[in-house]
Amino acid sequence: MAAKEHFDYLVIGAGSGGIASAKRAAQVHGKKVAVVERGALGGTCVNVGCVPKKVMFNAAHIMECLHDAPLYQYSGAEDVKLDWGKLKTARDNYVVRLNGIYGRGLDGADITTLTGLASFGDDGEVMVGGEAYTADHVLVAVGGVPSLPLELEGGEHTITSDGFFELEAMPESCLVVGAGYIAVEMAGILNALGCDTTLAVRGDKALRAFDELLSTTLDAEMKRAGMKIATGTTLAKVELVDGKKVVTTTDGATLGPFDEVLMAVGRKPLVEPLKLENAGVDLNDEGYVAVDEYQRTTSEHNVYALGDVCGAIELTPMAIAAGRRLSDRLFGGPECANAKADYEGVPTVVFSHPTIGTIGLTEAEALEKYGEANVKVWTSTFVNLWYGPMPIDPSDKPKTAMKLVTAGANELVVGLHVIGLGADEMLQGFGVAMKMGATKADFDSCIALHPTAAEEFVTLAPWGQGAGDKMGDRSAAPTPVLH
Numbered sequence: 044m045a046a047k048e049h050f051d052y053l054v055i056g057a058g059s060g061g062i063a064s065a066k067r068a069a070q071v072h073g074k075k076v077a078v079v080e081r082g083a084l085g086g087t088c089v090n091v092g093c094v095p096k097k098v099m100f101n102a103a104h105i106m107e108c109l110h111d112a113p114l115y116q117y118s119g120a121e122d123v124k125l126d127w128g129k130l131k132t133a134r135d136n137y138v139v140r141l142n143g144i145y146g147r148g149l150d151g152a153d154i155t156t157l158t159g160l161a162s163f164g165d166d167g168e169v170m171v172g173g174e175a176y177t178a179d180h181v182l183v184a185v186g187g188v189p190s191l192p193l194e195l196e197g198g199e200h201t202i203t204s205d206g207f208f209e210l211e212a213m214p215e216s217c218l219v220v221g222a223g224y225i226a227v228e229m230a231g232i233l234n235a236l237g238c239d240t241t242l243a244v245r246g247d248k249a250l251r252a253f254d255e256l257l258s259t260t261l262d263a264e265m266k267r268a269g270m271k272i273a274t275g276t277t278l279a280k281v282e283l284v285d286g287k288k289v290v291t292t293t294d295g296a297t298l299g300p301f302d303e304v305l306m307a308v309g310r311k312p313l314v315e316p317l318k319l320e321n322a323g324v325d326l327n328d329e330g331y332v333a334v335d336e337y338q339r340t341t342s343e344h345n346v347y348a349l350g351d352v353c354g355a356i357e358l359t360p361m362a363i364a365a366g367r368r369l370s371d372r373l374f375g376g377p378e379c380a381n382a383k384a385d386y387e388g389v390p391t392v393v394f395s396h397p398t399i400g401t402i403g404l405t406e407a408e409a410l411e412k413y414g415e416a417n418v419k420v421w422t423s424t425f426v427n428l429w430y431g432p433m434p435i436d437p438s439d440k441p442k443t444a445m446k447l448v449t450a451g452a453n454e455l456v457v458g459l460h461v462i463g464l465g466a467d468e469m470l471q472g473f474g475v476a477m478k479m480g481a482t483k484a485d486f487d488s489c490i491a492l493h494p495t496a497a498e499e500f501v502t503l504a505p506w507g508q509g510a511g512d513k514m515g516d517r518s519a520a521p522t523p524v525l526h
């Protein structure tokens with residue numbers, strides 16, 4: 044079929060990675076670019092991910108403050124109620140506003156927006172709405188969708204994170220199934236807002252891939268906040284009984300009834316409609332698009348892929364960075380010939396209750412990589428000053444926990460982990476420091492911000508006595524160079 048139009052760059056998917064890459068190519072490198080989108084602009088993050096999730100997290104945080112208010116000697120906070128329906132409307136309006144901003148951003152960059160479901164035609168051209176389009180370079184940035192276990196009987200009675208954002212009223216009771224970050228975030232939001240919440244995990248706790256200090260502290264803090272955690276639980280069946288959902292587990296136990304069962308058991312790449320075989324794009328063993336470090340697929344047709352569809356680090360800023368670097372490499376001339384995103388040392392925040400921040404290696408990973416003799420670990424568990432004046436027993440107050448993991452003689456910081464109030468806003472600067480190769484001595488040389496929780500990271504005991512410490516003499520420290 045003759046192509047309707049030819050572009051320098053054709054991007055499939057107007058989500059985090061696709062939009063970032065398209066705008067970089069058009070605005071910075073002056074290329075003729077088109078973006079294909081089958082749904083709302085902005086992708087998962089804007090429509091059913093980071094943005095609406097953070098709004099709900101904020102609502103839950105306000106509720107937690109209201110809960111703490113009497114302990115700060117406020118009266119009347121008990122009577123404050125959330126109107127979930129009105130908040131949903133406000134949140135949806137905000138998302139629609141963001142969709143508009145993205146649309147105007149694409150128009151302003153002279154990017155052609157093609158609406159429809161894209162697939163590859165027989166000759167590798169991109170088909171949208173019955174028309175063929177060609178391009179020098181094609182990017183697949185189609186993201187993913189929530190997955191449901193196929194063997195789950197009655198799966199139609201459950202919702203996923205997408206369904207969570209459609210709820211018009213708060214469920215009075217909810218079973219959240221899953222042990223990853225989306226599961227603990229959704230469960231934490233519901234629990235804080237007053238929903239009778241149970242988290243079902245297959246193992247003994249959630250976030251088992253995270254540093255042990257984080258997963259153990261989160262488990263304790265979620266229980267302290269009143270959440271029920273059903274461990275060793277795998278769902279076999281969900282039944283509708285009198286309008287409520289009753290769950291049977293694989294070992295025959297019954298859970299519920301619940302108003303909602305929210306499955307947060309993983310996501311899958313949205314590859315089926317693309318007909319990737321027509322472009323010679325292979326998937327890896329896990330079903331994600333296989334790419335190399337330069338986001339190149341196996342196709343011979345200059346097809347690239349990035350973001351959630353590749354399954355490497357499924358976070359918005361990772362997709363954005365990969366998208367921009369790809370455009371730099373493709374269109375930025377010789378000096379950008381090796382441009383690529385750095386997938387190492389990516390800071391990650393979990394908007395659980397309390398929040399988690401983590402960068403680099405867990406203690407277990409560091410021991411595996413560097414060996415016991417070369418790894419040192421600093422930890423601290425304490426009560427945030429926020430809870431200080433509350434007239435409750437200190438042992439009942441929520442805990443903040445931190446860990447620094449260092450490797451080698453100069454105590455290079457290779458892992459940084461924190462859980463507690465404000466952990467989410469604590470992490471970014473430490474991420475920069477670790478990218479620059481900060482050591483424990485560098486951390487100790489930075490004067491603390493007091494009184495904050497973050498200060499604990501630069502005062503971890505023993506302070507100022509590490510192997511790389513020079514007793515305050517920074518003369519050997521690298522001198523910043525101004526260009």
Ligand SMILES: Cc1cc2nc3c(=O)[nH]c(=O)nc-3n(C[C@H](O)[C@H](O)[C@H](O)COP(=O)(O)OP(=O)(O)OC[C@H]3O[C@@H](n4cnc5c(N)ncnc54)[C@H](O)[C@@H]3O)c2cc1C
Nearest residue numbers: 056058059060081086087092161185186350351357358359
């Ligand atoms: C509940 C939830 C919370 C999250 N919270 C966070 C967070 O706090 N922080 C964070 O960094 N990340 C978070 N994420 C992850 C983040 O949303 C994703 O990593 C990010 O959106 C991935 O970007 P992407 O460009 O790969 O894909 P997406 O943003 O998913 O965009 C893909 C786009 O492609 C479109 N598309 C798909 N197939 C086609 C086709 N064939 N033709 C045309 N268009 C197509 C889709 O409609 C979509 O708009 C969250 C995700 C979820 C689900």
